[in-house]
Amino acid sequence: MRIYGSLLFILTLITGLLEISGAGIVPNDIFGGFVLLVISATFLRGIAGNEPAYFYFASLMLAVFGVLYLLVFLANGLDAVILGDEWSPASNMRPEILFIPLALPGVWLMNRVRKEVGA
Amino acid sequence: MDFAAQIAMARYERIGEILGRCMERVEKPESFSDMIDKVVLDRYLGIPVFLTLMWAVFQFAFSVSAPFSDAVDVFFSACSDWAKNTITDPQLASLIGDGIFGGLGFVLVFLPPIAFVFMALAVLEDTGYLSRAAFVMDRAMTKVGLQGKSFIPMLLGFGCNVPAIMATRTIENEIDRKITIMVNPLMSCSARLPVYILFAGVFFEKYAGAVITSMYLLGILLAALMATLFRKLVFGGKPSPLLLEMPPYTVPTLRGVFTSAWVRTRVFLKKAATVLFIGAIAIWFLSTHPWQATEGGSVVENSYAAVIGHAVEPLIRPLGLDWTAGIALFAGFMAKEIVVGTLGIVYGVGEENVASAIVSHFTPASALAMMVITLIYLPCLATIGILRQELGGWKWTGFVVAYELVLAYMVAGIVFLGCKLVGVA
Amino acid sequence: MIRTALAGNPNVGKSVIFNALTGAKQKIGNWPGVTVEKKEGICNYKGTEIQVTDLPGIYSLTASSIDEKIARDYILDEKPDVVVDIVDASNIERNLYLTMQLMEMEANLVIALNKMDLAESKGYRIDVRKLSNEIGLPVVPMVAIRNEGVEELKQTVVHAANSPKKPAIRYSDEVEEAIGEMEKKVTKERILPEYPSRFVAIKLLEGDKTILEKAGKRTEV
Numbered sequence: 001m002r003i004y005g006s007l008l009f010i011l012t013l014i015t016g017l018l019e020i021s022g023a024g025i026v027p028n029d030i031f032g033g034f035v036l037l038v039i040s041a042t043f044l045r046g047i048a049g050n051e052p053a054y055f056y057f058a059s060l061m062l063a064v065f066g067v068l069y070l071l072v073f074l075a076n077g078l079d080a081v082i083l084g085d086e087w088s089p090a091s092n093m094r095p096e097i098l099f100i101p102l103a104l105p106g107v108w109l110m111n112r113v114r115k116e117v118g119a
Numbered sequence: 120m121d122f123a124a125q126i127a128m129a130r131y132e133r134i135g136e137i138l139g140r141c142m143e144r145v146e147k148p149e150s151f152s153d154m155i156d157k158v159v160l161d162r163y164l165g166i167p168v169f170l171t172l173m174w175a176v177f178q179f180a181f182s183v184s185a186p187f188s189d190a191v192d193v194f195f196s197a198c199s200d201w202a203k204n205t206i207t208d209p210q211l212a213s214l215i216g217d218g219i220f221g222g223l224g225f226v227l228v229f230l231p232p233i234a235f236v237f238m239a240l241a242v243l244e245d246t247g248y249l250s251r252a253a254f255v256m257d258r259a260m261t262k263v264g265l266q267g268k269s270f271i272p273m274l275l276g277f278g279c280n281v282p283a284i285m286a287t288r289t290i291e292n293e294i295d296r297k298i299t300i301m302v303n304p305l306m307s308c309s310a311r312l313p314v315y316i317l318f319a320g321v322f323f324e325k326y327a328g329a330v331i332t333s334m335y336l337l338g339i340l341l342a343a344l345m346a347t348l349f350r351k352l353v354f355g356g357k358p359s360p361l362l363l364e365m366p367p368y369t370v371p372t373l374r375g376v377f378t379s380a381w382v383r384t385r386v387f388l389k390k391a392a393t394v395l396f397i398g399a400i401a402i403w404f405l406s407t408h409p410w411q412a413t414e415g416g417s418v419v420e421n422s423y424a425a426v427i428g429h430a431v432e433p434l435i436r437p438l439g440l441d442w443t444a445g446i447a448l449f450a451g452f453m454a455k456e457i458v459v460g461t462l463g464i465v466y467g468v469g470e471e472n473v474a475s476a477i478v479s480h481f482t483p484a485s486a487l488a489m490m491v492i493t494l495i496y497l498p499c500l501a502t503i504g505i506l507r508q509e510l511g512g513w514k515w516t517g518f519v520v521a522y523e524l525v526l527a528y529m530v531a532g533i534v535f536l537g538c539k540l541v542g543v544a
Numbered sequence: 545m546i547r548t549a550l551a552g553n554p555n556v557g558k559s560v561i562f563n564a565l566t567g568a569k570q571k572i573g574n575w576p577g578v579t580v581e582k583k584e585g586i587c588n589y590k591g592t593e594i595q596v597t598d599l600p601g602i603y604s605l606t607a608s609s610i611d612e613k614i615a616r617d618y619i620l621d622e623k624p625d626v627v628v629d630i631v632d633a634s635n636i637e638r639n640l641y642l643t644m645q646l647m648e649m650e651a652n653l654v655i656a657l658n659k660m661d662l663a664e665s666k667g668y669r670i671d672v673r674k675l676s677n678e679i680g681l682p683v684v685p686m687v688a689i690r691n692e693g694v695e696e697l698k699q700t701v702v703h704a705a706n707s708p709k710k711p712a713i714r715y716s717d718e719v720e721e722a723i724g725e726m727e728k729k730v731t732k733e734r735i736l737p738e739y740p741s742r743f744v745a746i747k748l749l750e751g752d753k754t755i756l757e758k759a760g761k762r763t764e765v
Contacts, residue, residue, distance in 0.1 A: 031174055038167040045164060053154040061171065068175050072182045079186035082193055114151045114368075117665075122722065123750040129715035130644040134637055141674035142636075150665040250555065288581055291554060291601065293610040296579060366555045367634075367662055369689050378563060382572055511579045 001109075002047055005055045008102060009043035012036045012062070015095050026095050035065060036096070056113070059106020066100035073097060152367040156251065165255045172252075173274055176243070180236040181278045181309070187231035195224025210410055218403035222396050229281055229501060230384070236275060236282035237380035240289065243271075244379070245371035249289065254365075263343040264350030266292070266358040269299040273342065276306025277335075280502045283308075284509055285383065292359040298349050300509055301519050304498040305342040307335050310455040314493045317459050318486040321474050330487075334494050341495065341526065402453040402500075424449055438492070438528075438535045439485025448492060453500050458493060484538035488531040495527035545593040546705040547622075551615060551646060552630030553639050554601030557658045559583075560688045561630060562598045565698070575600075575614050589698035597624065603638075605645045607754045619651050620739060625705045627651040628697070633670055633685075634662035643679075644713060650740040652708040654700050655683045656693070680711030722749060735759045 015026060016036030022028030039061050046054030073092050080087030159168055199220040206212035243249045249271075257267030265273075268290045275283035284303050290296040315334050319327040350358070405423040407413055412421040428445035435445060443462065450461040459473060466476040481489065497520060498506060507516045552558045562570075566585025575582045583598040599618060600611035607613040619627055629646050631639040636657075646653055655676075663670055676683040682700050686693030714720060726745035730736075736744050736759055747755040 035171045035174055038164070038171045042158065042164055042168065045161070051157070053157050057155060057158040057168075061168070064172075064175060068178055068183075072178060075183045075186050079189055082186055082189050113154070117149070117151050117154075121751070126715065126719055126746060126750060129719045130641055131637075133644060133713060133715055134640045137640070137675065137678045138637060140678055141671040143669050143671070145664055145667060145669050150662075291580075291611060293578060293580060366557075367659075367665075375560075375563065378568055381568075382570060385572075509579055511574060511577065 001052060001055060002050070004105065005043050005047050005058075008058070008062070008106075009040050009047060011099070011102070012040035012043065016040055032094070032096070035061075039065075052109070052113075056106050056110035059103045060110060062096075062099055062103035063107050065096050066098075066103060069094045069096045070100070150367065152247070152365070155368055156365065159248065159251050160255065169252050169255045172243075172248070173271070176236075176239040176271075177274070177278060179239050180232055180275070180282070184231035184235040188228045191227045191230070192224055195220050195227070199224070213407055214403070217407070218400050221403065222400050229279065230388070232279055233282040233285065234380055234384045236278075236286060237383045238376055240271070240286055241376040241379040242371050244289065245369065245375055247366045247368045250365055261358050264346040264348075264358060265299055265302075266290070266295050269295065272299055272303060273306055276303045276308060279308050279310070280304050280306065280498065281505050284502065284505045287509065288383070294354045294356065295358055297510065297515065298346050298354065300506065301349060301515070301522075302342040302346045304502055304506075304519065304523060305338045305345065305495065307338040307494055308455070310499070311493050313456065313459045314451075315490055317473060317477070318481070318490050321477060322481070322483040322486040330490075334490055337491070337530075338494055341530070345522070345526070402450065406450065434528075435492075438488040438531050439482060440489060440492075441480060443480055444485075444489055448496065451493065451499070452497050455493060455499050484535050487538060488535040491531040491534050492527045495523055495530060497523060497527075545595055546626060546702060547595050547597070547624045548626045548628055548701055548705075549597045549599050549618060549622075549624040550628050550630060551599045551619070551642070552601060552656075553603055553632065553635075553642060556601070556630045556632040556635075556639065557688045558598065558601055558630050561628075561656060561658065561686070561694070561697070562596060564688055564691055564694045565594075565596050578610055578614070580610060580614060587698065589695075589702050592702050594698065594701060602642065604642060605649070606750075606752060613754070616649075619646070619649055625652065625708075626654055626701050628654050628656050628701065630656045630658055632659050633657050634659045634666045636663070636670065647681075647711070647713050648740075648746055649743050650710045652704060652710065653681050654697070654704045655679070655681055656686050656688075656697055657683050658686045658688050658693075660685045660693075661687045661690075681709060 013036075016033045016039075018026045019029050019033030019036060039058050042054050042058035042061065046052065046058060073089075073094070076092050077087055077089070079085075159165060161168070199216040202216035202220055203212045206215060240249075243252065249268075252271065253267030255267070256270040260266050260269050269287075271289070272283045272286040275286055280303055283306065284300050287296050287299050287303070290299060311334075312331075315331045316327075319330040323330045350356070402424075405427070408423055409421070414421075424446055425442070427449050428442040431445040431449070432440075432442040435441075435448075443466065447458045447461045451458040462473050462477065466473065466480075477486075497503075503516060503520065506519055507513060510516055510519075550558055550562055562583060562585065565587045567587070569587070570583055570585035573582050573584075574580060580600055585596050585598075587594050587596060597618070599615040602609075602612045602615050605612055605616045607616050618624070627646060629643050631643060643653070643655065657670070657672060657675070660670070672683050672685045682704055684693055684697045684700050686697065688694065715723075723742065723745050726749055727741050730741045730744045730748070735748075736755070744755065744759070748759065
């Protein structure tokens with residue numbers, strides 16, 4: 001879990017910094033970048049203090065934002081259809097959507113813990 | 120010891136007796152909620168995590184709902200065009216096309232973001248996070264006469280004040296809720312942005328971004344100031360202390376979320392919508408009549424709306440604004456989105472070429488005054504409808520309208536004169 | 545039709561129980577004259593209609609806040625057939641304080657002991673039958689979020705409406721003595737005869753402003 005958490009920490013940190021700096025490959029989005037940095041800090045806190053709760057919650061946030069951007073992606077597509085605008089899936093794609101599968105192990109573990117120890 | 124304290128103690132004694140006979144201690148494990156609370160109430164991460172989740176709510180409410188709003192818009196525009204093309208009598212065509220269908224479209228575009236806000240809020244409420252959020256923000260909010268639960272409605276105000284004001288329903292304390300509602304229109308909603316973009320872009324070119332940001336900051340500052348004032352002068356007392364029970368976390372159910380969102384959205388549909396719809400028709404009438412003089416609604420200068428624009432001109436002249444700004448601001452009363460469009464109609468140039476036309480009517484100083492007025496002056500019609508509903512009558516609604524007008528005039532005056540003083544024309 | 549009101553502290557799962565009882569058949573409005581949300585709904589138990597009114601979440605009944613005043617006035621003046629007092633089992637001591645006050649008002653109470661699953665996580669186990677005997681009221685254990693106990697609650701409400709229980713609560717002798725004396729005076733002078741005399745006596749002794757005002761007006765006339 002620590003190794004996996006570290007990987008996600010580095011991944012979210014780099015993506016977040018890229019989004020803020022607008023260095024190209026990922027969309028330039030200051031707020032989106034900030035979100036990733038918070039998630040990355042949460043992963044880091046989990047690694048540093050060896051507390052799985054931070055790993056679970058960071059994974060949950062990663063999943064929530066992945067699903068959210070997926071919804072925004074679909075909404076933009078739908079909007080383009082309604083307004084008759086041009087729309088290219090590639091330009092609306094966001095790295096967070098690709099991170100959804102990476103977040104699943106943490107979310108799954110979190111749910112298992114919830115069922116075991118009770119709310 | 121007085122009797123009130125004595126009986127309170129007696130009640131607890133009795134409770135102790137009862138529980139002593141039917142309760143037994145067991146080993147207490149660390150619960151799941153304790154675990155999660157460690158993260159969300161973390162000394163350093165608590166606030167960033169909160170802001171992050173708020174950003175998610177914001178995106179969900181305003182980005183994901185956009186196609187639905189656009190669909191409503193497209194649908195009613197089509198209805199409107201259809202009516203204008205098929206009905207031969209031009210006045211009736213204008214009434215049905217622009218007035219009724221235009222009005223319906225205008226009212227119903229608010230429906231998707233409202234429903235989405237309520238869905239997001241229901242999720243936060245049902246998971247149990249909302250009371251943690253209130254806890255995290257309570258200290259900062261108490262300083263300005265609000266409380267932790269005021270934060271989310273204030274934040275939502277940046278999108279649209281209508282769902283934001285409805286979101287105050289999560290605040291239990293009557294006075295805290297009232298104050299939150301009353302300062303909410305000062306949060307600069309997205310409809311005001313086009314006005315800032317236009318004026319800042321034309322008059323402040325390189326510094327447009329900074330000017331726009333400062334409008335938002337001005338709104339926040341005034342909201343904090345007014346909340347403090349209302350608390351001190353109008354209501355008295357202190358923000359109610361958060362007697363927060365942290366409910367354990369639960370997984371929300373789809374049904375629960377939809378029921379909660381639907382029941383609250385229905386309130387908007389039922390009450391606010393009728394007020395909005397009538398108002399929309401009224402504005403249509405004012406901007407297209409007298410029918411002969413406006414040549415069938417196309418010459419706005421001759422309409423009743425223009426009469427009103429001229430009537431307010433003496434009032435806004437000291438701020439460097441003329442009657443065209445008067446009409447635009449009057450139209451903005453219906454929805455601030457249409458301020459820019461109205462200027463286009465008045466100058467007869469269409470929305471795309473307004474930028475070049477405003478140079479002759481405004482100076483940088485009066486442009487700033489115009490932006491400040493747009494930020495503060497009147498809640499739009501939709502917001503007034505919702506204010507009346509949520510404040511329970513016209514008395515407080517009238518108070519909000521009045522204080523905003525006075526505040527707008529004062530602040531715009533200070534900004535305009537301040538510009539003159541430092542030599543900005 | 546049976547008229548019930550849901551009372552309880554904030555965050556005891558009152559809205560979950562309200563939704564579980566009434567489903568989508570609910571009406572949202574404001575309490576008259578104020579901007580506090582009022583929810584009403586209807587449910588059905590074996591052919592008996594139960595009207596449910598959701599009272600604001602409160603910690604006590606001193607009428608010091610709008611919410612408390614709404615709840616108190618509703619119970620005193622509208623006299624619902626049954627008042628369901630929702631008690632959070634994971635925070636039972638604090639919650640029972642409201643229960644004591646509801647008992648003083650001589651409302652026909654049913655206790656819904658919600659969040660039963662969480663009591664143990666707080667480190668204790670509650671014997672529901674013993675609690676019911678001790679307190680003299682029907683107690684329904686629930687986990688409303690999982691829909692457990694909802695049918696039992698309806699059944700208990702219907703039963704309570706047909707055979708109302710108003711058990712007396714007795715406090716320490718010293719307190720009882722004061723209450724007894726005041727109660728005699730209340731009965732003799734017919735102060736607020738529409739309310740239970742013991743309740744009026746307690747409120748007068750507590751120096752409750754609204755009750756003092758109401759009583760004052762009456763006795764002066």
